[in-house]
Amino acid sequence: MASLNRCIFLNKTHISSSCSPLSLKRHSESLKLSSVISERNDRVLMESSLKDSVLELDPVSAVNDGVLDFYGEVMAMEDQGVTPWTVSVASGYNLLRNPHHNKGLAFTDKERDTHYLRGLLPPTVISQDLQVKKLLYRIRQYQVPLQKYMAMMDLQESNEKLFYKLLIEHVEELLPVVYTPTVGEACQKYGSIFRRPQGLYISLREKGKILEVLRNWPEMGIQVIVVTDGERILGLGDLGCQGMGIPVGKLSLYSALGGVRPSACLPVTIDVGTNNDKLLNDEFYIGLRQKRATGQEYKELVHEFMAAVKQNYGEKILIQFEDFANHNAFDLLEKYGKTHLVFNDDIQGTASVVLAGLIAALKLVGGTLADHKFLFLGAGEAGTGIAELIALEMFKKMNTPLEDARKKIWLVDSKGLIVSSRKESLQHFKKPWAHEHEPIQDLVDAVKDIKPTVLIGTSGVGRTFTKDVVEAMAAINKKPIILALSNPTSQSECTAEEAYTWTEGRAIFASGSPFDPVEYNGNVFVPGQANNAYIFPGFGLGLIMSGTIRVRDDMLLAASEALAAQVTQENLDKGLIFPPFTNIRKISANIAAKVAAKAYELGLAGRLPQPKDLVKHAESCMYTPSYPNYR
Ligand SMILES: O=C([O-])CC(=O)C(=O)O
Numbered sequence: 001m002a003s004l005n006r007c008i009f010l011n012k013t014h015i016s017s018s019c020s021p022l023s024l025k026r027h028s029e030s031l032k033l034s035s036v037i038s039e040r041n042d043r044v045l046m047e048s049s050l051k052d053s054v055l056e057l058d059p060v061s062a063v064n065d066g067v068l069d070f071y072g073e074v075m076a077m078e079d080q081g082v083t084p085w086t087v088s089v090a091s092g093y094n095l096l097r098n099p100h101h102n103k104g105l106a107f108t109d110k111e112r113d114t115h116y117l118r119g120l121l122p123p124t125v126i127s128q129d130l131q132v133k134k135l136l137y138r139i140r141q142y143q144v145p146l147q148k149y150m151a152m153m154d155l156q157e158s159n160e161k162l163f164y165k166l167l168i169e170h171v172e173e174l175l176p177v178v179y180t181p182t183v184g185e186a187c188q189k190y191g192s193i194f195r196r197p198q199g200l201y202i203s204l205r206e207k208g209k210i211l212e213v214l215r216n217w218p219e220m221g222i223q224v225i226v227v228t229d230g231e232r233i234l235g236l237g238d239l240g241c242q243g244m245g246i247p248v249g250k251l252s253l254y255s256a257l258g259g260v261r262p263s264a265c266l267p268v269t270i271d272v273g274t275n276n277d278k279l280l281n282d283e284f285y286i287g288l289r290q291k292r293a294t295g296q297e298y299k300e301l302v303h304e305f306m307a308a309v310k311q312n313y314g315e316k317i318l319i320q321f322e323d324f325a326n327h328n329a330f331d332l333l334e335k336y337g338k339t340h341l342v343f344n345d346d347i348q349g350t351a352s353v354v355l356a357g358l359i360a361a362l363k364l365v366g367g368t369l370a371d372h373k374f375l376f377l378g379a380g381e382a383g384t385g386i387a388e389l390i391a392l393e394m395f396k397k398m399n400t401p402l403e404d405a406r407k408k409i410w411l412v413d414s415k416g417l418i419v420s421s422r423k424e425s426l427q428h429f430k431k432p433w434a435h436e437h438e439p440i441q442d443l444v445d446a447v448k449d450i451k452p453t454v455l456i457g458t459s460g461v462g463r464t465f466t467k468d469v470v471e472a473m474a475a476i477n478k479k480p481i482i483l484a485l486s487n488p489t490s491q492s493e494c495t496a497e498e499a500y501t502w503t504e505g506r507a508i509f510a511s512g513s514p515f516d517p518v519e520y521n522g523n524v525f526v527p528g529q530a531n532n533a534y535i536f537p538g539f540g541l542g543l544i545m546s547g548t549i550r551v552r553d554d555m556l557l558a559a560s561e562a563l564a565a566q567v568t569q570e571n572l573d574k575g576l577i578f579p580p581f582t583n584i585r586k587i588s589a590n591i592a593a594k595v596a597a598k599a600y601e602l603g604l605a606g607r608l609p610q611p612k613d614l615v616k617h618a619e620s621c622m623y624t625p626s627y628p629n630y631r
């Protein structure tokens with residue numbers, strides 16, 4: 001019974017709130033917890049001598065067959081309540097089951113002795129590097145992307161540090177596995193692949209209790225929440241509660257790409273029902289089986305959530321809105337932008353990344369932003385968000401009046417070109433783009449008439465950049481810039497191969513979801529990935545490390561410029577308007593530094609004094625997943 005002499009971690013809230021006085025008394029008496037109590041964050045570390053406790057156990061707790069009934073579960077009568085008491089012991093078997101502390105076969109001999117692991121592991125001791133190699137080998141064995149995804153999720157739930165080391169060191173290969181496009185399929189099938197909860201579910205049933213629900217989450221030092229209501233998951237539509245895969249994936253990138261501690265990240269899904277009949281009739285669906293609540297009922301739940309988050313975590317908590325439908329996304333950003341540190345990834349993150357790509361592309365096509373003409377297919381969050389940020393950059397950098405800047409930008413939605421005669425019936429976020437022009441129904445006619453230099457797809461509908469459309473762009477421009485941003489791959493407006501082939505290799509192409517390099521006429525073209533994953537991790541790190549409490553457009557522009565500055569001549573020579581993801585942590589540190597610098601400049605930073613070298617400071621704040629040595 002040597003292994004019983006060890007450290008245990010008890011969660012304060014669980015001691016005080018979830019244990020009945022009776023069971024607590026029985027525990028404290030029988031376990032004889034010694035008095036060395038030190039507090040570390042929200043945890044209470046107690047040295048206990050369980051060895052003694054075993055000898056002193058009340059005979060009632062010992063069951064006949066010799067199995068000790070510590071928790072009264074075996075002896076309790078049916079009408080007696082039993083507390084579902086758990087103690088997490090940071091050693092022995094539980095240490096191996098704890099994803100934050102587990103090192104698997106990398107536990108040294110000394111650690112195996114000290115932490116009661118002898119016999120629980122096979123004799124070999126291997127390095128973390130060898131573990132990475134082994135895991136990568138295993139993941140490569142799977143042919144189906146969803147299997148790779150599930151293997152990665154299993155790893156995240158069993159050995160968090162190994163998961164992050166693997167992801168960081170092989171980011172180009174594994175990003176499409178844990179994130180877009182595979183995460184889209186994972187959300188579609190989340191009901192059947194769901195194993196363990198990876199975030200908080202806040203449904204209409206939790207109304208009035210959201211603060212309590214937040215307190216059920218085991219970590220207290222939360223710095224970033226990514227929240228969705230599942231209504232517009234990528235370009236896949238309403239996936240209800242199964243949208244949870246998105247906050248989980250985004251937050252994995254916060255840690256891997258932006259260096260925010262995993263324990264400081266909280267994925268949240270707000271479940272107000274779904275209008276997806278297929279899910280409502282799916283026996284494995286995990287969410288509320290009802291149509292979406294709207295209007296006041298919806299607003300009240302979200303408002304309670306926003307208030308509870310600030311109450312529980314304070315003013316500096318960053319809340320990233322993700323994959324909300326247009327009809328809520330703009331209003332939520334507008335409303336909570338005034339009172340909370342909020343950021344909408346689909347409106348602002350996508351805008352910032354695309355602007356960065358365009359700034360870099362100017363080096364290939366020449367001129368300033370104001371010399372170009374932009375045509376969008378799709379006038380939702382991404383389309384209007386990007387359009388507004390491009391106009392803002394022209395205004396700030398070239399003193400182009402905002403109204404004139406907007407006139408260089410045209411949007412097409414499902415009803416055709418957005419023009420002034422449609423103004424009355426347009427949603428408010430489309431109105432600034434309703435310019436004077438004859439109505440045009442088809443995209444190809446809009447391309448021929450408007451003659452854009454840049455074509456951007458944000459419609460969420462795949463295959464809409466047809467051969468006619470792309471050829472029309474190629475007829476007008478020597479180097480047409482074509483960005484097919486909708487996700488996942490199935491919703492991309494065109495493929496990389498189509499873009500290069502239909503423009504005879506002249507396109508400057510990037511897409512939201514990754515495409516492999518394309519060989520055309522003996523040349524290899526490497527498409528860039530214009531995905532907000534370049535921006536949000538570094539952007540969030542910059543906000544957190546400066547201690548700011550509000551997001552400003554100037555910070556988004558700073559992030560774009562920082563990202564564009566990371567595109568090298570070598571990248572441009574290959575036609576790439578984004579740097580490779582391989583260096584993403586360095587890129588994120590640079591973005592974070594520029595965002596933080598802007599926060600300091602605007603007087604919005606709460607962490608004073610300002611560090612001298614913000615890039616170094618950002619790097620020093622970043623989480624690294626190497627194993628610590630356990631005493
Ligand atoms: O998740 C992604 O890959 C990009 C994004 O925010 C979206 O498409 O909604």
Ligand SMILES: [Mg+2]
Pocket residue numbers: 234322323345346
């Ligand atoms: Mg999104």
